[in-house]
Amino acid sequence: MNSIDLSPLYRSSIGFDRLATLLDSAMASQDQSKDYPSYNIEMFDEHCYAITLAVAGFSQEDIDIQVNKGVLTISSNKPENKEGNFLHKGIANRAFERKFSLADYVEVIDADLSNGLLTINLIKEIPDSMKPKKITINANNQVLEHKGKQHAA
Known part of the structure; x- marks a missing residue:
């Protein structure tokens, strides 16, 4: 590696x-x-994202979505259906696990399963305390007193 x-x-x-x-x-x-299931990651603007996974053959009950410590995990333990007499089987329908690391302040808004596509919408909401702010130097010529602990020399 x-x-x-x-x-x-x-x-x-x-x-x-x-x-x-x-x-x-x-x-x-x-x-x-790991290439199953296939997925797309879209960015709609600097704060809105979507992850879309191709999960044909899976129902809502088959899929588990969790976020833990900044990692989004989408998984299914559905056993592969081996019934039938296939001449070609190109549609995978087996257990999977996909993990995505989320940046700070990225939250999952919702998820939707439609036409074999699972779409997970995310938003990045930076708290006001973390947004840039302008610091003025000696505003109104006031001397500010430092109230922190004195450091020993």
């Missing part, structure tokens, strides 16, 4: 500790070549 050197990133950024873990897990899942 290939390794990526992230040391230049860490020299100029703070709080991206999760990045290395995300890259490692993405590379590991790529190596496992």
Whole structure:
């Protein structure tokens, strides 16, 4: 498995500790070549996304969707239907598990199963406290007193 050197990133950024873990897990899942079920990821604007999975033959009851610690997991334990005398069987209908790492503040809004497509809608809602704000320097020439603990020299 290939390794990526992230040391230049860490020299100029703070709080991206999760990045290395995300890259490692993405590379590991790529190596496992999980290609079932097929899926699309759409971006409608900078805050709205949708993941659509092709799940022909599955019902609502067959599919489980969970979010835990920033990971969206879509799975089914439905056993593969081996009945019938197929000359060709190109429509897979077996158990699966797909995982997607969600960025901070990305939340699942809802899910819809229609015409064999499972669509999961997501939105990124950044709290007001995390949005950029303008800091004025010495507003009205007031001297602000630092109320933090004094550091020993």
